[in-house]
Amino acid sequence: MFESLQEGLGSALRALRGRGKLTESNMREGLRAVQTALLEADVSFPAAREFMARVSEQAVGERVLKALNPTQQLVGIVHQELINLMGPVDHSLRLKPPLSILMLCGLQGSGKTTTCGKLGRMLVQRGKKPMLVAADLQRPAAITQLEVLGERLGIPVYAEHGASDPVAVCRKAVDEARRSGAEVVILDTAGRLHVDEQLMQQLSTIERRVQPDQVYFVVDSMTGQDAVNSAKAFNEALELDGVILTKLDGDARGGAALSVKAVTGVPIKFIGTGEHLDSLEEFHPDRMAGRILGMGDILSLVEQAHEKFDQEEAKLAEERLRKGEFTLDDFRKQLSQVKKLGPLNKVLGMLPGMGQMTEMMGNADAEGDFRRLGGIIDSMTPQERGNPKLIDQSRRRRIAAGAGVEPHEVNELVKQYDGMADLMKRMSKLGIRERMKAVQEFSRSAAANPGGRLVKQKQGTGKRLTPKEKAKLRRLREKEERRRRRQERNK
Amino acid sequence: MGLFDKIKQGLSKTRQLLNTDIRDLFRSEGRLVDQAFLDELFELLIKTDMGVKSAEETVEAVQSAFRGRVVQMAEVLEEVKKKLKALMAQPAEPIRHAASGPTVIVVCGVNGCGKTTSIAKLARLFTDQGKRVVLGAADTFRAAAVDQLTVWSQRLGVEIVTGQAGSDPASVAHRAVAHSQEIGADVCIIDTAGRLQTQYNLMQELSKIHRVIGKLIPQAPHEVVLVLDATTGQNGISQAQHFTEAVQCTGILLAKLDGTAKGGVVVAIRQSVGLPVKYVGVGEQADDLALFEPDPFVDALFDGAPPPR
Ligand SMILES: Nc1nc2c(ncn2[C@@H]2O[C@H](COP(=O)(O)OP(=O)(O)OP(=O)(O)O)[C@@H](O)[C@H]2O)c(=O)[nH]1
Ligand SMILES: Nc1nc2c(ncn2[C@@H]2O[C@H](COP(=O)(O)OP(=O)(O)OP(=O)(O)O)[C@@H](O)[C@H]2O)c(=O)[nH]1
Ligand SMILES: [Mg+2]
Ligand SMILES: [Mg+2]
Numbered sequence: 060m061f062e063s064l065q066e067g068l069g070s071a072l073r074a075l076r077g078r079g080k081l082t083e084s085n086m087r088e089g090l091r092a093v094q095t096a097l098l099e100a101d102v103s104f105p106a107a108r109e110f111m112a113r114v115s116e117q118a119v120g121e122r123v124l125k126a127l128n129p130t131q132q133l134v135g136i137v138h139q140e141l142i143n144l145m146g147p148v149d150h151s152l153r154l155k156p157p158l159s160i161l162m163l164c165g166l167q168g169s170g171k172t173t174t175c176g177k178l179g180r181m182l183v184q185r186g187k188k189p190m191l192v193a194a195d196l197q198r199p200a201a202i203t204q205l206e207v208l209g210e211r212l213g214i215p216v217y218a219e220h221g222a223s224d225p226v227a228v229c230r231k232a233v234d235e236a237r238r239s240g241a242e243v244v245i246l247d248t249a250g251r252l253h254v255d256e257q258l259m260q261q262l263s264t265i266e267r268r269v270q271p272d273q274v275y276f277v278v279d280s281m282t283g284q285d286a287v288n289s290a291k292a293f294n295e296a297l298e299l300d301g302v303i304l305t306k307l308d309g310d311a312r313g314g315a316a317l318s319v320k321a322v323t324g325v326p327i328k329f330i331g332t333g334e335h336l337d338s339l340e341e342f343h344p345d346r347m348a349g350r351i352l353g354m355g356d357i358l359s360l361v362e363q364a365h366e367k368f369d370q371e372e373a374k375l376a377e378e379r380l381r382k383g384e385f386t387l388d389d390f391r392k393q394l395s396q397v398k399k400l401g402p403l404n405k406v407l408g409m410l411p412g413m414g415q416m417t418e419m420m421g422n423a424d425a426e427g428d429f430r431r432l433g434g435i436i437d438s439m440t441p442q443e444r445g446n447p448k449l450i451d452q453s454r455r456r457r458i459a460a461g462a463g464v465e466p467h468e469v470n471e472l473v474k475q476y477d478g479m480a481d482l483m484k485r486m487s488k489l490g491i492r493e494r495m496k497a498v499q500e501f502s503r504s505a506a507a508n509p510g511g512r513l514v515k516q517k518q519g520t521g522k523r524l525t526p527k528e529k530a531k532l533r534r535l536r537e538k539e540e541r542r543r544r545r546q547e548r549n550k
Numbered sequence: 551m552g553l554f555d556k557i558k559q560g561l562s563k564t565r566q567l568l569n570t571d572i573r574d575l576f577r578s579e580g581r582l583v584d585q586a587f588l589d590e591l592f593e594l595l596i597k598t599d600m601g602v603k604s605a606e607e608t609v610e611a612v613q614s615a616f617r618g619r620v621v622q623m624a625e626v627l628e629e630v631k632k633k634l635k636a637l638m639a640q641p642a643e644p645i646r647h648a649a650s651g652p653t654v655i656v657v658c659g660v661n662g663c664g665k666t667t668s669i670a671k672l673a674r675l676f677t678d679q680g681k682r683v684v685l686g687a688a689d690t691f692r693a694a695a696v697d698q699l700t701v702w703s704q705r706l707g708v709e710i711v712t713g714q715a716g717s718d719p720a721s722v723a724h725r726a727v728a729h730s731q732e733i734g735a736d737v738c739i740i741d742t743a744g745r746l747q748t749q750y751n752l753m754q755e756l757s758k759i760h761r762v763i764g765k766l767i768p769q770a771p772h773e774v775v776l777v778l779d780a781t782t783g784q785n786g787i788s789q790a791q792h793f794t795e796a797v798q799c800t801g802i803l804l805a806k807l808d809g810t811a812k813g814g815v816v817v818a819i820r821q822s823v824g825l826p827v828k829y830v831g832v833g834e835q836a837d838d839l840a841l842f843e844p845d846p847f848v849d850a851l852f853d854g855a856p857p858p859r
Binding site: 095098099100101104166167168169170172197198199200201203204206207208211252253254279281282283284285286288289306308309310311312314315334 | 593596597598599601602660661662663664691692693694697698700701702705744746747748749779781782783784785786788806808809810811812815834
């Protein structure tokens with residue numbers, strides 16, 4: 060998410076940082092690089108220009124040039140302005156009893172129907188009774204799509220197959236919701252172009268007749284310069300209350316977030332980070348800005364960990380750690396805990412400065428590694444898990460056969476466990492800030508030493524890396540390592 | 551302003567005068583190609599979504615050709631367009647049909663870009679040419695994806711091969727191609743689930759579809775069409791790169807060009823990945839498809855109006 064913008068800005072600011080003292084002219088050069096990063100990230104031209112104007116004004120001022128650490132100052136300014144542009148936050152759905160109506164709208168294929176399902180799921184989790192309404196009577200099988208989602212979630216769907224007037228469907232749905240005691244109605248409207256006057260008119264009619272409490276614009280994070288045009292038109296036709304940014308799970312730079320916020324002024328409420336119905340997260344401009352600048356999205360990660368980690372289990376593991384009793388069994392449990400957080404590259408992407416790391420891991424099939432590690436541990440006897448030192452050559456062979464891996468992979472796992480146990484032991488004595496540093500260190504040494512990272516590349520399904528690909532990955536890792544060292548020196 | 555700066559400024563004016571083209575002396579109107587002019591041009595280019603790199607290169611070319619001259623923006627744009635038209639030119643034959651047996655077309659792209667609808671449009675195009683078409687519903691993942699393609703097959707009166715929800719997409723593709731061979735169909739079009747190009751496992755799944763089809767017909771798939779949403783910004787480059795790496799795309803179908811988005815990222819894609827655009831989608835109906843024509847496309851990049859149908 061936002062990785063590339065993060066990289067772009069990161070390198071621009073690094074270029075500045077490398078020079079130590081700032082002058083007005085190399086400041087301009089750096090600012091130019093920032094602008095390029097923004098445009099490459101699909102921030103709309105006017106929004107980028109406005110942003111640059113605000114930043115430059117402050118950046119070329121005396122205060123920055125004469126500051127003890129001018130680059131830090133500039134980073135601070137860029138960071139703060141990004142937050143200002145994307146904030147303030149408001150995640151509230153502003154529900155009011157007995158019935159609230161939410162309406163989703165947007166261009167074709169932006170993710171409205173899927174987001175209806177995600178919002179429905181979120182409401183159920185919050186103890187509310189939602190109802191989905193199939194108001195897209197245009198797209199083939201749109202109604203069925205919503206019905207399938209409703210069924211999966213156990214949420215009622217109001218639909219009239221064969222109906223032709225979405226306004227009537229919405230009105231009847233609201234009546235039905237009142238009758239059945241639903242608390243939140245979510246209208247899934249058909250995708251439409253902002254230049255289609257007739258269909259935009261239809262949206263306003265729905266708004267007038269049904270009077271939704273909240274109208275959300277669902278926008279694809281891969282959108283380019285046109286984001287401002289559509290957002291502006293939808294905002295004029297409907298008076299939007301919020302924006303939902305979808306498909307942020309890819310490598311889209313997501314500059315549309317800045318553009319849409321700049322033209323509509325309404326808060327970005329949520330982000331979509333996957334096709335699955337639990338992939339909806341609250342939008343946080345401060346975290347996002349931090350991410351953009353390479354400071355990582357630690358808070359999101361902590362929040363997710365809190366929701367998904369089994370707290371009891373985690374406490375237990377910590378206890379055992381402190382006593383130095385951390386076994387492979389615990390390691391196994393930790394693995395499945397981490398897996399609950401989501402795809403590994405997504406998790407890594409949230410850690411500071413790890414954007415490039417996930418890029419490098421692109422081919423490495425971390426998921427497969429995880430599964431294989433789990434498989435190996437599962438093939439051990441309880442004694443072996445409790446005391447890996449027991450594992451001799453013959454045991455190693457047996458375990459490998461059981462897990463369908465090579466014997467040396469068992470070895471590597473044990474080695475890795477040793478490293479991990481050691482790390483854990485050290486971490487249990489540290490505060491949160493030092494912990495983050497320790498993890499970074501660990502991953503840095505891992506990046507420099509791929510063999511010792513995860514179990515070797517050997518994949519049942521995927522293709523094996525060619526020597527050329529391996530060399531490329533190695534070069535990337537080395538480059539990354541050099542960059543880190545350089546950065547370290549310049550701190 | 552210091553004295554030195556003043557002298558410098560004066561000198562640069564002289565330089566501009568010296569650079570003035572003899573042709574410009576006879577002009578009644580026009581603008582000097584200075585930094586403001588170049589900035590304005592840069593903005594026009596960026597707004598097409600062609601990307602910073604292409605835009606900067608274009609601005610540099612204009613700068614060295616026109617710097618200090620008095621010109622009209624329209625005149626400069628004409629030059630720019632000429633270059634872009636040459637870049638975007640391509641062979642006339644949009645789809646290479648198999649010499650014998652069914653022509654197999656795999657359609658791929660990111661989520662919601664317009665694959666399924668574009669397949670309906672292609673099917674209509676081929677049936678209009680009197681060809682027999684079979685559709686393969688290999689998106690077994692998204693809710694009601696099969697139903698969506700089934701509705702289109704019924705509307706168009708073409709056959710469809712489907713599988714259970716959640717079943718292996720490659721097996722559906724395999725059966726669709728086998729069925730096309732059996733009944734002697736002319737074209738078999740495979741719909742695939744939307745996937746983001748960074749999802750390694752899903753890209754592997756796509757290559758598997760590719761491989762499985764190739765086992766039935768060695769040359770197949772004959773075409774791999776990447777559907778690109780015209781509203782897409784710079785991420786389109788990453789899409790073209792990754793999809794091409796995984797399944798050797800043969801061309802782009804640029805969907806949703808009926809809005810205000812210009813789709814200029816295909817210029818950057820043409821430069822970096824080399825993929826040509828074959829068709830454009832201009833609406834939600836089956837006949838809203840047109841052959842890609844570089845000239846009107848490039849012209850439309852620079853006007854406020856949507857591209858002509
Ligand atoms: N990767 C990813 N895919 C998403 C996300 N949100 C939606 N999608 C996918 O995007 C595609 C389009 O989603 P839909 O919900 O059908 O979009 P829509 O806006 O309802 O489309 P129309 O009704 O045709 O306008 C589907 O393949 C979804 O699975 C997301 O956050 N991440
Ligand atoms: N205006 C316009 N809308 C289009 C065009 N092509 C497709 N659409 C619409 O875009 C939305 C998504 O189209 P689909 O064909 O379902 O997209 P897809 O790529 O198959 O989506 P997934 O299978 O979910 O990834 C639908 O509402 C289509 O009607 C086009 O050329 N112009
Ligand atoms: Mg929909
Ligand atoms: Mg589809």
